[in-house]
Amino acid sequence: MRLIVSFAQGFVSILKGMAITFLNLVGRRKITLQYPYQRPNVSPRWRGIFYLPYNDEAGRINCVGCTLCAQACPTGVITMTKMGAGKHASVNAFTMDLGRCMFCNLCIEACPFDAIHMSTRFELASVDRGVSLLTIDKLAQGGADAVERTKRTIEAALEQEAAAKAAAAAAKAQAAAGAQAAEGADA
Numbered sequence: 001m002r003l004i005v006s007f008a009q010g011f012v013s014i015l016k017g018m019a020i021t022f023l024n025l026v027g028r029r030k031i032t033l034q035y036p037y038q039r040p041n042v043s044p045r046w047r048g049i050f051y052l053p054y055n056d057e058a059g060r061i062n063c064v065g066c067t068l069c070a071q072a073c074p075t076g077v078i079t080m081t082k083m084g085a086g087k088h089a090s091v092n093a094f095t096m097d098l099g100r101c102m103f104c105n106l107c108i109e110a111c112p113f114d115a116i117h118m119s120t121r122f123e124l125a126s127v128d129r130g131v132s133l134l135t136i137d138k139l140a141q142g143g144a145d146a147v148e149r150t151k152r153t154i155e156a157a158l159e160q161e162a163a164a165k166a167a168a169a170a171a172k173a174q175a176a177a178g179a180q181a182a183e184g185a186d187a
């Protein structure tokens with residue numbers, strides 16, 4: 001009798017399994033994608049490959065080379081070379097070695113200038129390690145052209161600042177000379 005019950009239970013379980021298989025075959029929406037011919041729509045909050053957004057209004061990328069992102073990174077992914085100074089600071093080199101990246105988001109949270117973002121791009125697999133080494137022209141939104149425009153904007157701003165400082169110093173010297181001349185005339 002026990003043998004018959006076991007056999008019946010096994011048979012019912014097979015039927016249940018087959019019913020689920022049949023349901024998936026005909027009744028349910030297919031979720032498997034034929035990648036890479038079909039591509040997934042990932043969430044906008046996806047932690048994908050990084051980029052440095054280009055600010056059209058300011059004519060430059062937002063990064064000021066403060067290194068806060070590099071300091072926040074636990075695995076030493078980010079290196080950079082600063083250019084300019086003060087409010088006209090930026091970077092002429094910014095490199096990320098994504099082979100070491102955990103996509104933990106700490107660098108993005110550390111940035112006070114909204115200068116580094118993660119995109120929805122996710123394909124990094126390669127047989128070449130160099131592919132995961134992203135230089136500034138690959139990171140900047142707009143590529144090498146955006147880097148060049150940033151450089152020109154910073155250089156122009158620095159020149160303008162230096163000219164304004166020189167003009168202010170000349171005006172001050174002229175005023176001092178005028179005051180000295182007036183003192184001489186009074187004596």
Ligand code: SF4
Pocket residue numbers: 072073074075076077078100101102103104105106107108
């Ligand atoms: S996501 Fe994390 S590991 Fe990757 S660069 Fe940013 S801080 Fe470093």
Ligand code: SF4
Pocket residue numbers: 062063064065066067068069070080110111112113114115116
């Ligand atoms: S990305 Fe942000 S935190 Fe990193 S150096 Fe640039 S401004 Fe500083």
